[in-house]
Amino acid sequence: MIRLYQFTTSPFCEKVRRILNFKSIPFEIQEVTRNEIDQIPHISPRGKVPAILDGDTAVWDSTRIAHYLEEKFPAPALIPEDPKLASAVHIFEDWADESLFFYEVTMRLSWEQNVDHALPEFLATMPGMPTEQVRALLLEKTRTRTGYQGIGRKSQEEVVEDVVRHLTAIERLVHGGGWLVGSQITIADIAVAAQLGALAYASEVKALLPKYPGVSRWRAAVDNLAPA
Numbered sequence: 290m291i292r293l294y295q296f297t298t299s300p301f302c303e304k305v306r307r308i309l310n311f312k313s314i315p316f317e318i319q320e321v322t323r324n325e326i327d328q329i330p331h332i333s334p335r336g337k338v339p340a341i342l343d344g345d346t347a348v349w350d351s352t353r354i355a356h357y358l359e360e361k362f363p364a365p366a367l368i369p370e371d372p373k374l375a376s377a378v379h380i381f382e383d384w385a386d387e388s389l390f391f392y393e394v395t396m397r398l399s400w401e402q403n404v405d406h407a408l409p410e411f412l413a414t415m416p417g418m419p420t421e422q423v424r425a426l427l428l429e430k431t432r433t434r435t436g437y438q439g440i441g442r443k444s445q446e447e448v449v450e451d452v453v454r455h456l457t458a459i460e461r462l463v464h465g466g467g468w469l470v471g472s473q474i475t476i477a478d479i480a481v482a483a484q485l486g487a488l489a490y491a492s493e494v495k496a497l498l499p500k501y502p503g504v505s506r507w508r509a510a511v512d513n514l515a516p517a
C-alpha cells in the first residue's frame with residue numbers, strides 16, 4: 290500500500306491526499322514531525338513533504354507525485370489528453386504551488402491576527418516545543434521566507450488586493466458550474482483548492498469568500514469528488 294509522509298498542515302500534502310482519494314487509491318498516512326523530516330532522506334531527499342513510498346519506489350514533491358500517480362493509475366484521469374488543456378492544467382498547478390502558496394504562508398502564518406488560528410496544528414508537528422516558541426518561530430521564519438520571495442514585503446492592504454484579484458479570476462473561470470480547465474475536474478482544481486483551503490485560515494479571506502459564490506460552489510464540488 291502507498292504510504293504518504295506528510296504534515297497535516299501542508300497544502301501540498303492535502304493536494305496529494307485529494308489525488309489519492311479521487312483515484313480511490315488505498316494509502317496510509319505517516320505523519321512526520323519537523324525533526325523527523327531530515328531522518329528520511331531515502332524517501333524525501335530534499336527534506337520536504339509530501340513524499341510517498343510505493344513498494345520500493347519513493348517519490349517526493351506533490352507535482353512529481355501527481356504525475357507518478359497519473360501514470361500508474363490513469364483512470365479516472367486528472368490530466369487531460371488534449372495537449373493544450375494539459376498545458377493549461379500545468380500552468381494552473383504551478384500558479385497554485387508557487388504563487389498562491391506564498392499568499393497562504395504570508396497571511397496564515399506571518400500575520401499576528403491569523404497565526405493563532407493555525408497554531409494548534411503546527412504545535413502537533415513540533416512536539417515538546419512551548420506554544421510561545423512555536424508561535425514566534427512561525428512568525429519569524431515565514432516573514433523571512435516571504436520577504437525573500439517578495440509577497441512578504443507588501444503591505445497587508447496590497448496583499449488583500451492581490452487576493453481579491455485571484456478570487457475574482459477563479460470566480461470568472463468557474464462561473465456557471467465549470468472547472469478551471471476543460472469540462473472535467475483536473476489537477477488544476479485540486480492544486481488551487483488545496484491552497485485556497487489554507488488561505489481561508491486568514492480572517493481577511495474568510496470575510497471575502499461569501500462574495501464569491503462560484504468559488505464556494507466549485508470548492509464544494511472539488512471536496513465532493515476529491516475529498517481532503
Ligand SMILES: N[C@@H](CCC(=O)N[C@@H](CS)C(=O)NCC(=O)O)C(=O)O
Nearest residue numbers: 299300301336337338339350351352
Ligand atoms: N514543491 C513542493 C513543496 C513542498 C513543501 O514546501 N513542503 C513543506 C511543507 S508545506 C515542507 O516540507 N517544509 C519543510 C521544510 O522546508 O523544512 C511540493 O509541491 O511538494
